[in-house]
Amino acid sequence: MNMQSIGSGENLLPEKGEVFYYPYFFDKSQSNIFLERLIREINWKQEPIWMFGKQVMQPRLTALYGNEGISYGYSGIKMEPHSWNPLLMEIKDAIEKVAQTSFTHVLLNYYRDGQDSMGWHRDNEPELGLNPVIGSVSFGVPRKFQFRQYHDKTVKKEFLLEHGSFLLMKEETQHHWEHQIPKSKKVHGPRINLTFRRIQ
Ligand SMILES: O=C(O)CCC(=O)C(=O)O
Ligand SMILES: [Fe+2]
Numbered sequence: 001m002n003m004q005s006i007g008s009g010e011n012l013l014p015e016k017g018e019v020f021y022y023p024y025f026f027d028k029s030q031s032n033i034f035l036e037r038l039i040r041e042i043n044w045k046q047e048p049i050w051m052f053g054k055q056v057m058q059p060r061l062t063a064l065y066g067n068e069g070i071s072y073g074y075s076g077i078k079m080e081p082h083s084w085n086p087l088l089m090e091i092k093d094a095i096e097k098v099a100q101t102s103f104t105h106v107l108l109n110y111y112r113d114g115q116d117s118m119g120w121h122r123d124n125e126p127e128l129g130l131n132p133v134i135g136s137v138s139f140g141v142p143r144k145f146q147f148r149q150y151h152d153k154t155v156k157k158e159f160l161l162e163h164g165s166f167l168l169m170k171e172e173t174q175h176h177w178e179h180q181i182p183k184s185k186k187v188h189g190p191r192i193n194l195t196f197r198r199i200q
Contacts, residue, residue: 016172016175016176017170017172018170019167019169019170019173021165021168022165022168023162024162024165025095025137025164027164028164031139034087038108038110038139038192041085042063042108047077050076051075060109060117060118064079064082065083065106066082066104066199067081067104068083070199072105074123095135098168099133099196101198103196106196107194109192109193110192113187114187117180118180119180121178122174123174123195127200128174128198131170131172133168134168134196136166136193136195137167137193141187141188144158144159145159145179145180145181146159146180146182149177149178150175151176181193
């Protein structure tokens with residue numbers, strides 16, 4: 001796979017979906033502070049999920065925050081959200097202006113090093129609606145973010161998600177493309193990703 005160099009404004013996908021990338025959405029000093037605070041202030045846990053009929057621990061830490069009373073889950077687990085805090089509200093307010101939607105929940109992932117990862121999946125839970133808008137913010141070491149088409153897994157795209165970046169996935173992306181964060185022996189530092197979602 002070739003790593004593409006990219007800027008904002010153009011669709012990263014060649015067809016069947018829309019993904020936009022804003023590499024310096026938050027500046028470096030602000031991003032450093034966000035990373036430190038997220039590590040300290042979020043209620044991180046390592047939780048099990050169901051895979052091929054077996055319970056396995058997720059290879060990363062996670063947390064769900066959002067509007068009270070609306071639970072959300074994936075891969076056979078249901079999560080009750082913690083209430084929004086000022087730090088998450090600040091990030092949410094900043095990206096909603098660009099995403100042009102209001103998010104109800106944020107799923108946070110803490111990849112402690114290159115051995116933490118997230119496997120191929122689509123964010124297509126029914127409660128996200130037909131064409132979900134997903135706003136993804138990253139802080140910490142850059143990690144590879146890979147896409148492949150769901151019905152032809154040989155069609156692939158790969159990008160780097162940098163410190164302070166914002167990635168917006170919309171339209172039919174979650175129907176036709178899967179995405180993942182692969183493990184890497186070359187990555188040593190931590191990364192935190194926040195995916196903002198709107199539950200209908
Ligand atoms: O860590 C990332 O950039 C991806 C996270 C993701 O795909 C998800 O939470 O559904
Ligand atoms: Fe995802």
